[in-house]
Amino acid sequence: MGCMFSFFHPRPVTDSRPVAEHSVRQTRPALPALAAAPGIATPAPGTTHPPIRFTVDYGLREYIAVVHEHLSTVLAERGLAHERQGLCIRLMLALLIPPIFFLKRWRIGSCRFEIDGQRLTRRSRSGVLTLPWNEVAALHRYSGAYLVATRRGAMPLPYRCFSAGERRRFDAWTAGIRPA
Numbered sequence: 001m002g003c004m005f006s007f008f009h010p011r012p013v014t015d016s017r018p019v020a021e022h023s024v025r026q027t028r029p030a031l032p033a034l035a036a037a038p039g040i041a042t043p044a045p046g047t048t049h050p051p052i053r054f055t056v057d058y059g060l061r062e063y064i065a066v067v068h069e070h071l072s073t074v075l076a077e078r079g080l081a082h083e084r085q086g087l088c089i090r091l092m093l094a095l096l097i098p099p100i101f102f103l104k105r106w107r108i109g110s111c112r113f114e115i116d117g118q119r120l121t122r123r124s125r126s127g128v129l130t131l132p133w134n135e136v137a138a139l140h141r142y143s144g145a146y147l148v149a150t151r152r153g154a155m156p157l158p159y160r161c162f163s164a165g166e167r168r169r170f171d172a173w174t175a176g177i178r179p180a
Contacts, residue, residue: 049169051116054161058111062144063101064093066156069142113157117173120148122155139177146170 071089109125120136122129131150140147146157162170 049117051114052162052166052170053112053114055110055112056158056161058101058105058156058158060098060101062158063156064097066142066145066147067097068093070140070147070154073140111155113161115157115170115173120155133174133177136174136177139174 071093107126112123114121114123117133119130119132121131131148135150136148137151138149140149145159148155148157157170159167
């Protein structure tokens, strides 16, 4: 007979995500009074683009690659040499980034994104974050991911989560955001 007070006793599942989702497609065009913000591409009248939906579990290598590319961008913006990153920067990436990554991954978990012409919505263990495109400070396009930068932080959106058509739609929706 097993002991119910051991550390290895199974715990109940507390996942708040729904078992199944139901999507409703809008059949008539949006009202003209609810037009998108300037600089944001919208579908032609009478057509609608469905939102882009995906779930992502970030990997450590992917995260380090985005941080490395973003660090190069930040150093270039500040006028510092970034072509050859020194031993100190590579050591920092190797020693500091993994614990930060695992802490964020533990705190946030898997992220479910829904992206449309008006906003980006992220659902995670830490809650729901809705970010209208006019609150995005910059959109970086790196070799493996988009990096959506805000005043409070940044969110990587890996290219592997987008189809070719979804990437074209995302680029059209975010055309008015300052690239960095």
